[in-house]
Amino acid sequence: MTDTLLAAHLTDIHYPVPSSFQLRDLLSKRITGAVNLLVSSRRAFRPHLLKSLLGHLRELGVSHLLITGDLVNLAYAEEYLRLRTHLEESGFSPGQVSMVPGNHDAYLPSSMAQETFWENLGPYAWAAGPTDYPTVRTFGGLEIIGVSTALPTALGMAYGEVGQDQLARLEELLRRKTGRFRVILIHHPPTPGADTWHDGLVDGAQLRRLFWKHGADLILHGHEHYDSETRLPGPGGSTIPVLGTGCAILDDPRPALRARARLLRFGPGGLERQWLIVHDAASGHWRPPAGSPIPESPTGV
Numbered sequence: 001m002t003d004t005l006l007a008a009h010l011t012d013i014h015y016p017v018p019s020s021f022q023l024r025d026l027l028s029k030r031i032t033g034a035v036n037l038l039v040s041s042r043r044a045f046r047p048h049l050l051k052s053l054l055g056h057l058r059e060l061g062v063s064h065l066l067i068t069g070d071l072v073n074l075a076y077a078e079e080y081l082r083l084r085t086h087l088e089e090s091g092f093s094p095g096q097v098s099m100v101p102g103n104h105d106a107y108l109p110s111s112m113a114q115e116t117f118w119e120n121l122g123p124y125a126w127a128a129g130p131t132d133y134p135t136v137r138t139f140g141g142l143e144i145i146g147v148s149t150a151l152p153t154a155l156g157m158a159y160g161e162v163g164q165d166q167l168a169r170l171e172e173l174l175r176r177k178t179g180r181f182r183v184i185l186i187h188h189p190p191t192p193g194a195d196t197w198h199d200g201l202v203d204g205a206q207l208r209r210l211f212w213k214h215g216a217d218l219i220l221h222g223h224e225h226y227d228s229e230t231r232l233p234g235p236g237g238s239t240i241p242v243l244g245t246g247c248a249i250l251d252d253p254r255p256a257l258r259a260r261a262r263l264l265r266f267g268p269g270g271l272e273r274q275w276l277i278v279h280d281a282a283s284g285h286w287r288p289p290a291g292s293p294i295p296e297s298p299t300g301v
Ligand SMILES: [Fe+2]
Pocket: 012, 014, 070, 102, 104, 223, 224, 225
């Protein structure tokens, strides 16, 4: 790639609209999510932090948002509508946003129907339905590949699955050599230790095999709600950086969990820098965490 491009990784926004809860939901999985929202006021997802973060990213000159799922909490249409309004008011057009769904965006089977995720966020997701994955689009020298792991699960479960059809299409995509820097967006972490049966990626081993055979240049994920940096094996003894980022708008006093985003600067050499910005509750500013200055050279990710 030739151009310099500043992007931001946001994930697990969990946009909350507690008032959406309805009596009929007492009989559904939404009851546990709603109770969590009501009792966890100490660590809550705050819409005003999303407005603040998007405004700050615009000021920084971020030209593309990379969002890896769990956009909302209970997958009500109202949550999606309000989140979409934030995006529209922020000035980031659908052409400047790439996103994939997470398990909370498929909270109930109906959540994946046209009236919710796809109806409201389809233009930002570059997909009209769950069978459109993997998605592919280019932005500058980047090739952004969206992988969906979202599917409805039983109460207490949060696992994800890529599925055989999507794996086959993804292999065809990765097999092509375009010369672009390939960024994979996926909600569930594709790393071996995250393969738990109740909230992991159930076919993670098959996905890792594709990366090992055909490669990728960067994998971004969410779901874990904390920051992580690791690598997966790639072709010919190479390794692929895998970055997870904590929740974007979590109003938690603990510095490691507080609202954050990851900035990614791409240039001729691919990913040249990456660093976190965290919301400072006292000043209201977004800045790198204490003791973590912006790296001056390409990091080891
Ligand atoms: Fe999440």
